[in-house]
Amino acid sequence: MKTILEKLLGRLRVLVKENERAVALYKGEIQAVLMPGEHWLANRRGNLEISRHDLKNPEFVSAYEKALFDKLPDVAARHFTVVRTGRTDIAVIERDGALHAVLVPDRKLVLWTDAGPWKVTSVDTAADLAVDPALMRRIGQARKTEHMFLHPVVDGQVGLLFVDGVYARTLAAGAHAFWNVGRMVQVKVVDLKRQSLDVAGQEMLTKDRVTIRVNIAAEYRVVDPVTAVSTVKDFSEALYRALQYAFRKTLGALTLDQILDKKVTVDEEAAAKVRTDMAAIGLEVSDIALKDVILPGEMREILNQVVSAEKQAEANVIRRREETNATRSLLNTAKVMAENPVMLRLKELEALEAIADKVERLTVHNGTGGLLNDLVKLRDS
Structure with missing residues (x-):
């Protein structure tokens, strides 16, 4: 009966539920946004079109968005919350107190106002790329971390922050996050704890032309991480080379007997040079030891014979x-x-x-x- 009446009157009954909103178009033109309830709309020759939207998905995505805002600006302002971000802005969108979305720069998001309440927090990344620690935890819990970099720094370490290849600041121990907005963010972690370095099996020629192999050990720590990272490519490799060169120069000026008799003196002479060079690149070298002097086989036999004869x-x-x-x-x-x-x-x-x-x-x-x-x-x- 109603269908015949609708046809006679040229109207269509449209029922909109509480969890829905509908956009009505007649002859292809935007007419209205329909609220929950029963609506009788003109439908001569079937020219009425209804576009339904479930508020379970609060984002308004429609081919008619621009036409709606252009032709019915008051209606659009009443039903929609529009979030826009600038070239360096991040928008954190909350829905009824819960994190809903993170909007990156140069983006626009249209939300059904009735699906809220909504809260939008804008962050200017041009001033600082760092994410507030409390916000970082919330974003992590909501599993929306695709728009930030996370860099943990543990106790006994520091992190050197570089933005677009330029040193920005030093990060203390803790969890640090930075917005991913098209800028290159790099954190280089430097260990400040005391460390050991071994230089094993280095072949050297003594003054009396005896080839020996020595094992050297050193303990060091980084006291100026910025200098240590910016001065040399790899500060541990620089220390390794400095130990090699210093001992090669020192031991090369001594005979085998002098090396075997005055091992402590050799260490002190080489250590002074190494400590001075390493202090210039931000390292503090403490203990340096010539651990072992390894002789070739024939030389060991000769020395054993000498020792045996002496005894x-x-x-x-x-x-x-x-x-x-x-x-x-x-x-x-x-x-x-x-x-x-x-x-x-x-x-x-x-x-x-x-x-x-x-x-x-x-x-x-x-x-x-x-x-x-x-x-x-x-x-x-």
């Missing part, structure tokens, strides 16, 4: 000295016995005791005096 000579000297001492002791004992008959008798008794320990039976004739006299005669014979 053998020392052993011979000690042996002769002990023999001399023993002879001198016997001579002194003989003088004492010659001057003191009682001492001689005591020594004879000691000899008798030693002999008695080695025989099973001992028969004494004519007393101990005769025994001792017989022993003396036996010894003389």
